[in-house]
Each structure stands twice: as C-alpha cells, then as structure tokens.
Amino acid sequence: MSPFWSLWIMSLVVLNLGITLFLFLWAPRAKIPVREDGTSGHVWAHGVLREGVRRLPMWWVVLSAAMFVIGFAYLALYPGFGAFKGVLNWTSHGELAENVAANDAKLGELMKRFSLYPIEQLANDPAAQQLGNRLFQDNCAACHGRAGKGNPLLGAPDLTDNDWLYGGDGKDIYTSIHDGRSGVMPPWASLGEDNVKNLAQYVLSLSGQPHDEKAAEAAKPLFTTCAACHGADGKGNIALGAPNLTDKIWLHGGTLKDIQTSIHDGRTGHMPAWSPRLTDDQIRVLASYVYHVSHPDHAPPP
Template sequence: MSLFWSLWIMFLVVLNLGITFFLFLWAPRAKIPVREDGTSGHVWAHGVLREGVRRLPMWWIIMSAAMFVIGIAYLVLFPGFGRYKGVLNWTSHGELAANTAANDAKLDDMMKRFSLYPIEQLAGDPNAQQLGKRLFQDNCAACHGRAATGNILLGAPDLTDKDWLYGGNGKDIYTSIHDGRSGVMPPWASLGEDNVKNLAQYVLGLSGRPHDEKAAAAAKPLFVTCAACHGPEGKGNPALGAPDLTDQVWLHGGTQADIEHSIRDGRQGHMPAWSPRLTDDQIRVLASYVYHVSHTDHADSR
C-alpha cells in the first residue's frame, strides 16, 4: 500500500471513529426541548403519532462504549489502520501458510502409512480412495473423464472396465501412470483401400459381429502383418499396448467406419508420464484408485 493510501485510510478511520465518539459523548447531554406532555412536539399522521423523549438506556450506552474499546483494540492487534501491521503481526497469507503446513504434516503421516501397503490393498482404504479421487479429478479427468470412463475422441481408455491395454494389476497400472504410455498403430493406407475395407470386415468378424465373410476371408492372409502386434488370434499384446480386437471394447470406436479409419490412418494414443509432476506416493494412491474403480460396480464408483 502506498503512503498516500495508507494515510488516507488512517484519516478515514480517525474521522469516522471521531465523529461517532463525539456523537456518543454529546447525545446523552444534548438539550432537547420537551413539551409539557412529555413529547418533543413532532407529530405524524395528523397527530396520531407523537414523538416521545427518553434518555438512552444504560445497556445501550455500555454496549456502545464496549464497541469503541473492541474496535480500537482490534486496530491495535490486527492490520486495518493503514499500513500499520498490528501487534500480533497477523496476515491472511500467514494463516493460510500455517494451515497448509498443518495439513501437509497430516497428509505426510497418512502418506507414510500408505507406502507400507501394496496398491491392491490400498484400493480398499477409504482414506486413500478419497485422496485418490481428488488427485484423479485434478490430473486425469480431463482425458479419462470425471467418472474415469474414458474419451473415445482422445483415445483415452475407459479405466472402469476390466479391459487393459497394458495390464491391470497394481504394478502395471502404477507403471502406466509413472512412465506414461504411447501406443502406436501404424497406418496401412499403402495396402490399398480394398484391403483396408476387407481387413475391417475381418476385424468385425474377430469380435463376433455381423460382417462380410468373403471380404474377411480375402483379408485373412494379410492379418499376418497385424498379428505381429495384435497376436495371431487378435487377442492383443500388453507389452505393446496393442488392443484385443476380439472383445467389444474399442479404444477408438467400433463402428465399421471407425475400424476402417483405425486401419487406414493408424492411431496414436499418448498417456503422459506423471513421475515429473507427482510424487511416488501420489502415483501409488492414484494407481490404487484406478484399481478400485475397475473393481467396483460402475454405479458405486461415481
């Protein structure tokens, strides 16, 4: 606060307190002309209402005096009088810092306890889940959604199902979060549009859905290329993050057009590494949260 504003505020405080204090001292002594009938002579409503004259009651005077004392004591103890900091040196920043430090200390104890348990066991700890949920909403919900059910447009997988690109035990989930993941599906436009369409029919057949059997049969020999990553039966490979193509779970959409797009243009999913941004303990708590939501009924986890 500049000196000018500081002085200006001091001036206003003194002026206001001064005027009020003067009124306080003056009012009880003020001479008010009183009529014989005990009124001031002011009338309203054509004489129906007349203004009486009474001394201020004692309780009012005591309370007002107390308020001056409290007001001045406040200005001595706390900031409020211009730049003057107050005897207690209190600041809202200071109070926030003290509260944050106290909270961190509490959290530290909790975190130390959490680090003793395996991730699967933490998934059953309500405190860990409360913290995990908060961390998830802050860091992960933007891509995976608030309910962790994924976002097909971003290729961010549903984390509440039991279908995993990279494995679903505590350690796998921890590694996905700690190191990040990048799944690369190369584009196959070079095979020609007919082959792309035939392969899509073959993939539809893998997940047991209606498809053109002739087209699928024509694509079968080509699937050898795909098998390098997706496995000979199309069941996927967690080491590469290549999805299982035989289930009904789709990372990038399961319509014929989505599948053709995946094959023709390729797909890339990038999950950032969180080790630079979150502590190891926070990542373990998050992994336990993901483990928890994937092992509960969806209705409960929301």
C-alpha cells in the same frame, strides 16, 4: 509493498473511513426542514404517499458504531493499513504454511501405514480410497472422467472395465501413472481405400460383431501386417500397448467408421507422467484407487 503504494492505500483507507465517520456523527444531528405534520413535502401517488422524517433507530446507531470499532480493531491487528503488518503479525503465507504442515503431519501417518501393503491390498482400504478418489478427481478426471469411464474423443481408456493396454496389476498401473505412456497406431492409408474398408470388416469379425464376411475374408491376409503388434489372433500386446481387438472394448470408438478412421489415419495416445507432480506415495494410493474401480468385487489378499 513500495512506499508509494503503501501511502496510497493508507490515504484511501483514511479518506473512506473519515468520510463515513463524519456522516455517521453528523447525520443524527442534521436539521431537516419538515412541515407541521412531520413530513418533508415529498409526495407520491398524487399525495397518497408522503415522505416522513424520523430519527434513526437506536439499534442502527449502536450497530454502526460497533462496525467502526471492529474496523479499526481489524486494521490494528491485521495487515490492511498500507505496509503495516498488524499487531498479530499475521500473513496468509504463514497460515498456509501452518495448515500445510498440519495436513502433512496427518497424511504422514497414513502414508506410513499405506506403505506396508501391496497396491492390490491397499485397494480395499477405505482411507486409501478416500484419498485416492481425491487425487483422481484433481489429476485424472479431466481425461478419464469423474467416474473413470474414459473418453473416446481423447483416446482416454475406460478404467472401470478391467481391460488394460499395458497391464492391470498394481505394479503396471503404478508404472503407467508414474512414468506415463505413449502409443502410436501408424496410418495405413497406403494400403488403399478398398483394403482399409476390408480390414475394418475383418476387425469387426474378430470381436464377433456384424460384418461383411466376403470383405473380411479378403482382408485376412492383410492382417498379417497388423499382427506384428496386435498378435495373430488380434488379442493385443501389453508390452506395446496394442489393444485387444476381440473383446468389443474400443479406445477410439467401435463403429465401422471409427475403425476405418483408425486404420486409415492412425491414432496417437499420450498419458503424461505424473511423477513430477505427485510423490511416489501419492502415486501408490492413486494406483490402488484405479485398481479398486476396475475390481469392485476384489477380495484383498490376507
């Protein structure tokens, strides 16, 4: 803090405390003119209510005096009076560092134990799930939702349905969180509006949903263009992050309009890498939590 601002704060403290202390000492001794009946002469409600003058109650005087003592003691012990650091030499940065060190010491033992188990087994550790849930709420819930149900508007997948774009074992989930993922569905508007509409009907047919059979049959030869990523049977490809089109689970919505938009305009998705923000140990715990929410009845290996 510069000398100017230090003096400025000290001046404000002295001024405010000085005025308040003066009023506190002067008010009990101030002489207020009163009438014979002990009132000041102020009346309300056509004289029904009259303002009385009484001495301050002793409890108020004692309490106020105690507040002054506490205030002066605080300014002596803690920073607050300009650049004066206080007798205790306390700082918020110092207390934060102490709390972080204490927390790291507690987490260190937990992380050491967590490192002994594979992610699939860690998914059933209550302590790991408590920490994993907190990491999930702080870092993942903004896109995937607090319950991990995903968000079609953002292209954030549902993490609770055990349907995975890039694989759902512990290692795959860890890699997705650690390195991030990027997927692109190219636009196919060049096929023409009619072909796009027919392809959407064919995609609906792959998952057994109501569709126009004639339009779907007409689009079947066109699907060879899509099969390069989604496979000839439409079951997807986790190596490319191409979704399974046969399971009635949709990343960007499964209505006819949604599917037409996906084919016509394409889709892009980006899962940021969390390795710059989270440690490897934290990512392992977070991956175990994600595995847990997608396998609620998972029995841990021995």
